[in-house]
Each structure stands twice: as C-alpha cells, then as structure tokens.
Amino acid sequence: MRTFQVRAGGGLITSAERPVPSPSAGEVLVRVKASSLNARDLLIVTGRYSVDVPPGRIPLSDGAGVVEAVGDGVSRFRVGDRVAGTFHPTWLYGPFPEWGQLRGTHRDGWLTEYIVLDEQSAVAVPDHLTFEEAATLPCAALTAWSAVSGVGPGDALLVQGSGGVSVFALQLARLAGARVLATTSSDAKARRLSALGASDVVDYTSTPEWGVRVRALTGGGAERVVEIGGAGTLSQSIDAVAHGGQIALVGNLAAGDGMDVNRFFRRAATLRSISVGSRGDFERMNKAIAQNRLRPVIDRVFPFDQAPEAFSHFAKGPRFGKVVISH
Ligand SMILES: NC(=O)c1ccc[n+]([C@@H]2O[C@H](COP(=O)([O-])OP(=O)(O)OC[C@H]3O[C@@H](n4cnc5c(N)ncnc54)[C@H](OP(=O)(O)O)[C@@H]3O)[C@@H](O)[C@H]2O)c1
Known part of the structure; x- marks a missing residue:
C-alpha cells in the first residue's frame, strides 16, 4: 500500500510502500477514504512538536474510511461500516486519563491506504457526511x-x-x-x-x-x-x-x-x-451532528498524491476551516 511518512530532519513528508496490515483479534482493517490536517500535524512533520517523532512515522491523527476486514471477536463493527478513528485511542468515557499512544506521534497515523484500529478506538460516522467531511471530526470538531x-x-x-x-x-x-x-x-x-x-x-x-x-x-x-x-x-x-x-x-x-x-x-x-474528548463524547457529538445535519466547513481537498502540497497549503495560509486529503 502507498503511504506518506515523516522525513528525517523535519522536512515534511515523503511517499513509501508498506505491506497492507492484517487485523488481529479485536481489531478492524479500514480502507482509508480521507484524512485531515490539524495544527499539531504540521508541527510533527516539521520537527517542532513537543514529542519526538521518529522518521518513518505515518502522520495524521484524523481520518475516516470503510471497514474492510475484522479480527476475531470484533463486535462493534462489520465489514462495510463507515468509521472514523478516535484521537485518544484508549479514552473511552469519563474524565481525561493519562496521555496514551497517539496516532501520528507514538504510532502510525492515517496518511496511508489502509490502517488497523482497535475496534474500541473507532466510531461510526454520521450517514449524511462524505468521507472528506467525516475525516475532519476526530480532533478539531x-x-x-x-x-x-x-x-x-x-x-x-x-x-x-x-x-x-x-x-x-x-x-x-x-x-x-x-x-x-x-x-x-x-x-x-x-x-x-x-x-x-x-x-x-x-x-x-x-x-x-x-x-x-x-x-x-x-x-x-x-x-x-x-x-x-x-x-x-x-x-x-x-x-x-x-x-x-x-x-x-x-x-x-x-x-x-x-x-x-x-x-x-x-x-x-x-x-x-481541553484535550480533545473521549470516545463517548465523540459518539454524542456525532448524534448532534446527525440530528442537525451539520456539515463541516472544508477549506480545500487535496488528492492523496498531493499530500505534501496539502501540508504546504496548511503551513502558508490563508485558509478557512479544514484542510482534507482524499485517498
Ligand atoms: N487542546 C486540544 O485538545 C486541541 C485540539 C486541537 C487543536 N488544538 C490547538 O488549537 C489551536 C488551533 O488549532 P486548529 O487546528 O484550529 O488550527 P488552525 O486551523 O491552524 O487555525 C489557524 C487559525 O487560527 C487563527 N489564529 C492564529 N493566530 C491567532 C491569533 N493570534 N488570534 C486569533 N486567531 C488566531 C487564524 O484565524 P484567521 O485566519 O481567521 O485570523 C488562523 O487561520 C492550535 O494551537 C492547536 O494545536 C488543541
């Protein structure tokens, strides 16, 4: 599969080939349809983030896609479901716990064709949203x-x-x-x-x-x-x-x-x-978004091949709302 990864020395991103991962027990394989950029992602790929990110890390905490395979014991999702990942993979409910292993820093993120998620760190996305819109939700919304x-x-x-x-x-x-x-x-x-x-x-x-x-x-x-x-x-x-x-x-x-x-x-x-929110918060927000048919405001959508240009655009400004990559 095609991915983009963080370059050594903070020079934005470079493309790479990786094998398609397979889901283990309790995990889902997601065909990524869209991802989105946050201020944090720009700091990461330019080597200015507060956490050291190794070269080769796949960036982006936010994305959405379709479940393509499920591991043993998965009960929250089925093949074909439309999902987004959560920003804090292990914060499910209640008050904010310790910082966990976040995507784009401690583990690989969404700027790739396929991603494996623990089923607990995914939510269903509102039916009325496109994947590009759904990909804006996990962190900013x-x-x-x-x-x-x-x-x-x-x-x-x-x-x-x-x-x-x-x-x-x-x-x-x-x-x-x-x-x-x-x-x-x-x-x-x-x-x-x-x-x-x-x-x-x-x-x-x-x-x-x-x-x-x-x-x-x-x-x-x-x-x-x-x-x-x-x-x-x-x-x-x-x-x-x-x-x-x-x-x-x-x-x-x-x-x-x-x-x-x-x-x-x-x-x-x-x-x-504020530290984003829990999975429970995300699910409640999605209900409100669905009930009110709220549509995220997208500044610009870049095709997957132009992911480096998406980062340059994000860095330059001016923009209004979210910058999205369509996979
Ligand atoms: N704590 C959390 O959970 C959490 C989660 C997400 C993001 N964040 C942080 O929140 C901040 C915003 O994130 P974002 O993704 O929304 O960033 P963004 O999309 O990059 O926001 C950029 C916009 O911020 C506005 N801005 C910049 N400096 C400003 C200033 N001095 N006064 C008023 N507005 C200013 C500008 O708006 P105009 O162009 O209209 O002037 C600019 O276009 C970042 O620092 C990010 O790291 C924190």
Whole structure:
C-alpha cells in the first residue's frame, strides 16, 4: 500500500510502500477514504512538536474510511461500516486519563491506504457526511464540542480566528442556541464567519484590544471564550470573558507573555484546559451532528498524491476551516 511518512530532519513528508496490515483479534482493517490536517500535524512533520517523532512515522491523527476486514471477536463493527478513528485511542468515557499512544506521534497515523484500529478506538460516522467531511471530526470538531460544552441559549461565546477548531466551535455553539462572536484577520473571513452565524466579528489585527470590544458588544463579556492563541491572546481573553465565565484553553498559536494573574482573579473566571474528548463524547457529538445535519466547513481537498502540497497549503495560509486529503 502507498503511504506518506515523516522525513528525517523535519522536512515534511515523503511517499513509501508498506505491506497492507492484517487485523488481529479485536481489531478492524479500514480502507482509508480521507484524512485531515490539524495544527499539531504540521508541527510533527516539521520537527517542532513537543514529542519526538521518529522518521518513518505515518502522520495524521484524523481520518475516516470503510471497514474492510475484522479480527476475531470484533463486535462493534462489520465489514462495510463507515468509521472514523478516535484521537485518544484508549479514552473511552469519563474524565481525561493519562496521555496514551497517539496516532501520528507514538504510532502510525492515517496518511496511508489502509490502517488497523482497535475496534474500541473507532466510531461510526454520521450517514449524511462524505468521507472528506467525516475525516475532519476526530480532533478539531471534538475539541470544539468539548470547549463549547455547557453553553446554551442566553450565553455569548467567543471564538478566535477561522481555523478548524474555531469554525466548528462557532457551528456547535450556534446549534446549542448561544450567541457567537468571533475574531479574525480579514474582511473576507469576517463575512464568512457572519454567514455561519457569528453575530459580531472583530478584526484582531486592526483592533488589538479586541477583548474590550467584545466586553462592550456583549454588555459585560462572553460567558465562554474558546482560547486558540494561548499565551499571546490570554490577556485579551481575560478582558473578553464575563465575570464568572470560562476560558476553554485549547491552543497556543500566538506567542506572548501569558496572563496577568491579578486581572484573572478579578474576573472570578475559570480556566479549563481541553484535550480533545473521549470516545463517548465523540459518539454524542456525532448524534448532534446527525440530528442537525451539520456539515463541516472544508477549506480545500487535496488528492492523496498531493499530500505534501496539502501540508504546504496548511503551513502558508490563508485558509478557512479544514484542510482534507482524499485517498
Ligand atoms: N487542546 C486540544 O485538545 C486541541 C485540539 C486541537 C487543536 N488544538 C490547538 O488549537 C489551536 C488551533 O488549532 P486548529 O487546528 O484550529 O488550527 P488552525 O486551523 O491552524 O487555525 C489557524 C487559525 O487560527 C487563527 N489564529 C492564529 N493566530 C491567532 C491569533 N493570534 N488570534 C486569533 N486567531 C488566531 C487564524 O484565524 P484567521 O485566519 O481567521 O485570523 C488562523 O487561520 C492550535 O494551537 C492547536 O494545536 C488543541
């Protein structure tokens, strides 16, 4: 089978041939139909991730496909089922356990024609989604689902930018009945965020004090801020969050000094760190996506042969939503 793998020295990816794996007891063989990129994957293939990734590792944590064979004792899936993998392969339910062996870092990922999964680390995907759409769910959508959880009608939620997690957070918070505000860096993206249901969009490049602006627009701050920038944006998020609200700490895309602890105390807000979500969360999210026929926002789909170009496109920007590879 054809795969792409991490090059030595952090130089993106190179193609390779490997034997098709066979499923052991409790495992399923999946013919991969699509995969998708996350910020983490770019760090991995450029040698900048916090975990050492050996050359030869097949990248990508996220993908979807069709079950082509099942090992002994498999009961969750049958041949022909449409499935996606979970980001945390061993986190099934309950609170976040220890970090496990993740795909794309500790074990091979989805940028390949076939993958073997423990049946416990796969979920069925909503019928109305294409494989390209389903491949966007495991990390970005589920992270957004976790970051948005608990928000409802009467709440205001702020998303930062128009990347994979933020666009899903906007869509899911709108489903939950919340008002959504967004920041972004261009008029064209602002229009697209408004079309998806954002009530207000603030350009964070021309309005560096966007936290104050969000506070004014919401009459006291957003009950939830989905924090994408991390150290470089937390200070504005503290201005943007309502008294007693919550900052869901997702990313660290923006370099900076971190937060002013005294100002944070005065907000009486909570900072909650997010680590994607469990399989149970994924299944519940898929129900919500199916019931509401939500469609993921895809920036661009690249054919499998052009996987290196997909990474270059992801690295360059500008983009809106998810970058997908069709296998
Ligand atoms: N904790 C978790 O479970 C988890 C899961 C997934 C991802 N993450 C992390 O979350 C972050 C986002 O992931 P992603 O996959 O959504 O990334 P992405 O698709 O690469 O997001 C890129 C977008 O983020 C926006 N952005 C960048 N810097 C910004 C800033 N200073 N202020 C506001 N927006 C900014 C930009 O939006 P505009 O172009 O609109 O300006 C940019 O297009 C990454 O740090 C990633 O590692 C964490």
